Amino acid sequence: MNDETHYDRDWDRDTQKRAALIWISFLVAAAMTLVFFAFVDPIVLVDQINHKLLHNREVGYSIGFFFFWSGCLACGWLCLRLTRRKRQLPRRTGRAGPSND
Amino acid sequence: MTEVSVPVSSLYQSEGKVYPREINGRFTRLRRLAMFVLLGMFYFGPFLTWNGRQAVLFDLPARKFYIFGLTLWPQDFLFLALLLILAAITLFFVTALGGRLWCGYACPQTVWTEAFAWIERVFEGDRSKRMKLDKASMSWNKLWRKTGKQIAWVTLALITGFCFVGYFTPVRELAASIASFEIGGWALFWVLFYGFATYGNAGFMREQVCKYMCPYARFQSSMFDKDTLIITYDEQRGEPRGSRRRGDDAARESLGDCIDCTMCVQVCPTGIDIREGLQYECIACAACIDACDSIMDKVGYPRGLVRYSTEHAMNGKPTRILRPRLLIYSALLFILVAAFTASLIAKQPVILDVLKDRNALYRDIGRNGIENTYAMNVINKDQVAHTYEISVVGPTGISIATPTTFEVPAETLKEIPVAVRVPHEFAKGGHEIIFTLRSTDGSDIVITEESRFRGPTTSY
Numbered sequence: 001m002n003d004e005t006h007y008d009r010d011w012d013r014d015t016q017k018r019a020a021l022i023w024i025s026f027l028v029a030a031a032m033t034l035v036f037f038a039f040v041d042p043i044v045l046v047d048q049i050n051h052k053l054l055h056n057r058e059v060g061y062s063i064g065f066f067f068f069w070s071g072c073l074a075c076g077w078l079c080l081r082l083t084r085r086k087r088q089l090p091r092r093t094g095r096a097g098p099s100n101d
Numbered sequence: 102m103t104e105v106s107v108p109v110s111s112l113y114q115s116e117g118k119v120y121p122r123e124i125n126g127r128f129t130r131l132r133r134l135a136m137f138v139l140l141g142m143f144y145f146g147p148f149l150t151w152n153g154r155q156a157v158l159f160d161l162p163a164r165k166f167y168i169f170g171l172t173l174w175p176q177d178f179l180f181l182a183l184l185l186i187l188a189a190i191t192l193f194f195v196t197a198l199g200g201r202l203w204c205g206y207a208c209p210q211t212v213w214t215e216a217f218a219w220i221e222r223v224f225e226g227d228r229s230k231r232m233k234l235d236k237a238s239m240s241w242n243k244l245w246r247k248t249g250k251q252i253a254w255v256t257l258a259l260i261t262g263f264c265f266v267g268y269f270t271p272v273r274e275l276a277a278s279i280a281s282f283e284i285g286g287w288a289l290f291w292v293l294f295y296g297f298a299t300y301g302n303a304g305f306m307r308e309q310v311c312k313y314m315c316p317y318a319r320f321q322s323s324m325f326d327k328d329t330l331i332i333t334y335d336e337q338r339g340e341p342r343g344s345r346r347r348g349d350d351a352a353r354e355s356l357g358d359c360i361d362c363t364m365c366v367q368v369c370p371t372g373i374d375i376r377e378g379l380q381y382e383c384i385a386c387a388a389c390i391d392a393c394d395s396i397m398d399k400v401g402y403p404r405g406l407v408r409y410s411t412e413h414a415m416n417g418k419p420t421r422i423l424r425p426r427l428l429i430y431s432a433l434l435f436i437l438v439a440a441f442t443a444s445l446i447a448k449q450p451v452i453l454d455v456l457k458d459r460n461a462l463y464r465d466i467g468r469n470g471i472e473n474t475y476a477m478n479v480i481n482k483d484q485v486a487h488t489y490e491i492s493v494v495g496p497t498g499i500s501i502a503t504p505t506t507f508e509v510p511a512e513t514l515k516e517i518p519v520a521v522r523v524p525h526e527f528a529k530g531g532h533e534i535i536f537t538l539r540s541t542d543g544s545d546i547v548i549t550e551e552s553r554f555r556g557p558t559t560s561y
Contacts, residue, residue, distance in 0.1 A: 011309055011313060016313040019306070019309070019310075019313055019314050020313055020314050022314075023310070023314040023315075024314070024316060027316070034181075035178075037175075038175055038178040038181070039175070039178070041164065041175070056162065057161060057162050057164070058161065058162060058270075058285070058287045058288070059287060061161055062287050062290070062291070
């Protein structure tokens with residue numbers, strides 16, 4: 001088990017949120033990839049796109065995964081931005097307040 | 102035990118001396134054993150063979166999953182889903198019964214963190230040595246220790262990435278392609294990606310992942326009840342806490358058993374104080390139990406001030422093992438295992454798909470009647486070839502005009518054009534027909550598939 005000094009390694013609120021966003025999106029994207037490609041053969045998609053760099057199934061799986069991941073990331077990031085509490089929003093006058101997404 | 106006259110508290114606050122005791126605890130040994138077994142399974146898993154091929158291979162390029170004797174095709178998604186649900190319910194069951202046993206002993210995050218922390222200890226020494234090393238200015242000693250650790254970490258991470266990809270693409274071909282520098286771009290990308298994730302998660306983020314990133318850590322409290330095994334501090338026995346000298350009986354009378362040495366806090370990887378009660382950050386690694394037990398041994402108090410217990414037991418009530426929650430999880434598990442076994446037994450080693458030719462509804466072929474054509478896809482999922490015979494049931498006089506027996510090699514899809522004829526007098530309108538595929542090599546495979554036969558709407 002890790003016996004590092006832990007107190008100074010704790011993340012601040014922003015880092016916690018970003019890390020959670022990235023990791024949860026990753027897990028959900030992995031699950032979506034699994035279900036999606038159980039029913040759709042990626043070679044069909046690769047044929048549709050028809051680009052010389054895209055020529056086998058592995059490419060299809062990888063692109064599918066990153067497609068889902070980026071979708072989840074975008075959704076989560078927007079949710080975090082839209083649900084920021086009032087005091088975290090930039091003030092009407094003066095400089096922008098601290099962002100907290 | 103030898104007599105010492107120094108204050109106990111000062112002895113146990115110097116981490117450097119007591120730290121090795123933490124390594125020798127029972128639960129630390131158990132955790133280390135779990136680490137060796139699980140990592141061993143992970144690293145050697147891809148190299149196991151079964152009937153001359155890789156035993157566990159989720160062959161993504163070929164879209165076939167091999168799990169020992171079982172071959173799963175994309176059409177068998179139900180099996181995979183059932184397996185995953187089965188695993189999830191098992192996890193719920195174990196959590197309701199034993200608390201966060203998964204987090205403490207079996208989660209990949211815990212296991213790899215343990216491995217990376219072990220490497221760190223090998224190169225940089227125990228906690229105090231590491232703290233000193235980090236504060237020290239750059240020297241040859243610091244340089245080689247830090248570099249050595251990084252090289253070992255990166256190597257382990259890359260091996261991990263390689264083995265991970267080895268579960269999804271044949272590992273021997275992957276190894277050969279790396280050895281000859283011909284590895285495909287995407288395979289290389291995933292080796293590096295997974296290696297990087299391992300390095301980041303186990304080397305740097307560690308328990309922060311459990312605290313802030315893991316969804317399971319948060320929602321598993323819904324599986325807890327007052328009879329769930331948790332790691333807990335015996336407040337009644339321990340309080341009021343306070344440091345004391347060895348053999349100070351007056352202190353023993355006015356104080357509880359907790360000598361406030363803070364060892365339980367110092368060994369905690371998530372930095373919580375177990376004496377404040379159960380907290381969501383606790384991953385149940387039991388390091389605090391080992392730490393406290395070693396201190397209790399030293400001061401001559403009984404072990405178990407911090408121990409595995411239940412909320413009921415702590416409040417002096419009996420702990421029930423059989424309770425509705427567990428019975429429901431067991432019932433669910435039983436049903437799922439039964440469903441899985443049943444579908445495994447009923448699983449046909451062949452898939453039959455019949456597609457009616459959409460270009461022509463029917464064809465009038467004179468004296469021979471009306472003909473419909475079909476594209477028949479036969480997937481032989483078995484690991485040996487089979488010969489099949491096709492037959493059809495439908496309107497009177499229905500027959501197949503194309504060859505009816507054919508062979509399909511092992512694990513192959515064969516497309517067979519089939520022409521079905523029905524005499525004029527019986528062909529009018531639409532008819533349900535049923536194709537039957539039967540193996541003729543004594544392997545006892547029978548599968549049916551419905552389709553439609555179309556004739557002209559008006560008779561001649």
